[in-house]
Amino acid sequence: MKSIEKDNHIMFMSSIRAMRQRRIGLAVALFASLSLSGAGLADSLNFATGKEKPPPPPEHVTPANTPPADGTSKRIQITGEIIDAWCQVSGIMGIGVGTGHHQCAIWCAAGGGPIGIQGSDGVAYILLKVEGQDPIASETAIDFETDEVKVDADWYVRDGTNYLIVNKILENHGVVNQNHEKYGIVPFGG
Amino acid sequence: MRRTYDFLRFAGLALLFAWPANSFAADPLGVNGEVQASLKGKVVDILCEIGHDCAPNCGDGKRQLALKTADDKLYFASKSHVIFAGLTNDLIQFCGKEIIADGLITSAYGSQMLFIQQYKTSETGEWIDATQFRTDWAKAHGVEPDSQTAKEWYKTDETVRAALELHGKLGLTP
Numbered sequence: 118m119k120s121i122e123k124d125n126h127i128m129f130m131s132s133i134r135a136m137r138q139r140r141i142g143l144a145v146a147l148f149a150s151l152s153l154s155g156a157g158l159a160d161s162l163n164f165a166t167g168k169e170k171p172p173p174p175p176e177h178v179t180p181a182n183t184p185p186a187d188g189t190s191k192r193i194q195i196t197g198e199i200i201d202a203w204c205q206v207s208g209i210m211g212i213g214v215g216t217g218h219h220q221c222a223i224w225c226a227a228g229g230g231p232i233g234i235q236g237s238d239g240v241a242y243i244l245l246k247v248e249g250q251d252p253i254a255s256e257t258a259i260d261f262e263t264d265e266v267k268v269d270a271d272w273y274v275r276d277g278t279n280y281l282i283v284n285k286i287l288e289n290h291g292v293v294n295q296n297h298e299k300y301g302i303v304p305f306g307g
Numbered sequence: 308m309r310r311t312y313d314f315l316r317f318a319g320l321a322l323l324f325a326w327p328a329n330s331f332a333a334d335p336l337g338v339n340g341e342v343q344a345s346l347k348g349k350v351v352d353i354l355c356e357i358g359h360d361c362a363p364n365c366g367d368g369k370r371q372l373a374l375k376t377a378d379d380k381l382y383f384a385s386k387s388h389v390i391f392a393g394l395t396n397d398l399i400q401f402c403g404k405e406i407i408a409d410g411l412i413t414s415a416y417g418s419q420m421l422f423i424q425q426y427k428t429s430e431t432g433e434w435i436d437a438t439q440f441r442t443d444w445a446k447a448h449g450v451e452p453d454s455q456t457a458k459e460w461y462k463t464d465e466t467v468r469a470a471l472e473l474h475g476k477l478g479l480t481p
Contacts, residue, residue, distance in 0.1 A: 174339055174415035190358070203386045203393075206420055207338035207413040219478035221391070223470045224461040228392035228440060231371060231385045231420070241416035243371065243383065245354045251369035253395055259470050263478040273357045276381045278418040282358060292478040302476065 168301035171212045180279070181238035182272070190271040194287065195236050198294055199261045201225040202233030206241050210303045215263065215296035218303055222262040232258045234268065240279050242272070247283045265290040333409050333424060340414035344421065346382060348374030348408070350401040356381060365402035368395045374408060374421065382412070385420035391461050392440035394423055401428070409434070 185191035198214055201222035205213030212218045214235055226232060232252050234242045244252050252258050267288040270281040333343040353371045355361035365372060372395060373381045387394045398406075407430065410423040425434040438452075444464070445457040461467055474480045 178417045180417065202418070203420060203422075206415050206418055207336075207386070207422070208415060209336060209338050216477040216479060219474075220471065220476040223467055224391040224464075225393075227464055227466040227470070228389070228461065229368075229395050230391065230393040231383075233418075235416065239416060241418045243418060243420075245358065245371055246360075251366055252371065253369045253393065254466070255369070256466075259466065260473075262470075271358070275353075275357050276419075277414065278381075278383050278420065280353065280357060282354070282360075292474075295477075295479070297477055 169299050171300055174208060175239060178239035180240050181236070184274050185272060190273050190282075192269070192284075193272050194267065194269050195234065195238070195242070195272075195281075196265065196267040196288075197234040197236040197242070199258075199264050199266060200233045200235045200241065201262070202231040202241055202243050204230075205233065205235055212296065212300045212303055215294035215300070216292060216302075217297040217300045219263045219292070221303060223259060226259045226262055227254060229254045232262075234266070234281065242270075242279045242281045245280050245282050248285060261286075261289070263292045263294065265293040333411055336411060336422075338411065338413040338422075340412075340419070342412040342414075343410075344382075344412045345407070345409050346374055346376055346421075347405060348376040348382065349403065349405050350384075350398045351375045351381070352402070353381065353383065365399060368399045370395075372398045372402075374406070382421045383419070384408075384423055386422040387440055388424045388437040389440045389460075390458075394437060396439040396443050397423070397426070397437045404428075407432075410437075 181195070182191065182193050200214055201218070204210045204218060204221060204225060210218060210221055232244045234244065236242055244258070246252065247255070247258060250257055266286050268281070268283045269285045269287055270283045273280045273282075333345070335341060335343065350365065351373055352361065352365035353373045354366070356373065356375065362370065371383065373383050375381055384394045384398060387397055406426045406428055408421070408423045408426045410421060410425070412419055412421055423437045425436050427434050441457050441460065442452045444460045445452040445454065448456070450456045456463060
């Protein structure tokens, strides 16, 4: 290669490398600023998957049943999806329900995270017991993740959180909420 | 470029969950209804508190736990400082005892929960990072708690693998 051509080639390759480094630097800075400023890990994850951004949670939810009085429980039947309650309530993964979040729900359930039911009334209920079994890292609870179920349960409300003691799972419809094509698989993509 | 994004996503998550807890208090995450919280409270079994169904040692790590503060409020303790892991491994040793916890309260869909990032057992005590799950998992699997295998425990955990092999990552495999 002639000297001038060689110099031009080196300059060209250097500029390509510099562009790549700038892009990576920009992405690192963007990600770090989003994460560390608390602007939303969920936002950055959704940005990364390139899929549709899920809607934010409603400002208020109204339970389908009249809540029990303080210090008491109420027997109810409710239909909803078995969820990883931390991801759903916190919104940290963007989506906390459906097939797009199923793998994450398995990870969290195995890690001892709280299992819940996202009721059809919009309320996230925390499960304290399921058919006599304690819920943490329970094989039954892990196996039910993302399934749509109808349960008979005792409902408690205490200090801003809804809890259920599930007496019986009346119906299990399997995985119904198929949202992976719309929102992608979170986190880390497919 | 995709590899770069994958790396950045993992690096960001790892940074958020593995950031040294004593570097600053209650790292914000931007979660729903986020409130930074420093709470002093007794570790209690929620089922015992509200349903009067009590078990020895708060259920030995199989039940949901909460912090009960002096004003009789329950804060459902749900998330530790280990990626994809709950708090029971950290809190069960303090069943019935008081701790001081530093973290975030998140709320949405009619419920709220507490993410504890660090805790201490007295005002003058040392802050302890809420990472007992990783320590216990590493011990059970014969690896170091700071090893990559322990940090990415969910990739090799046998319970996870069995569940994903059974129903697939979307849960749709019958």
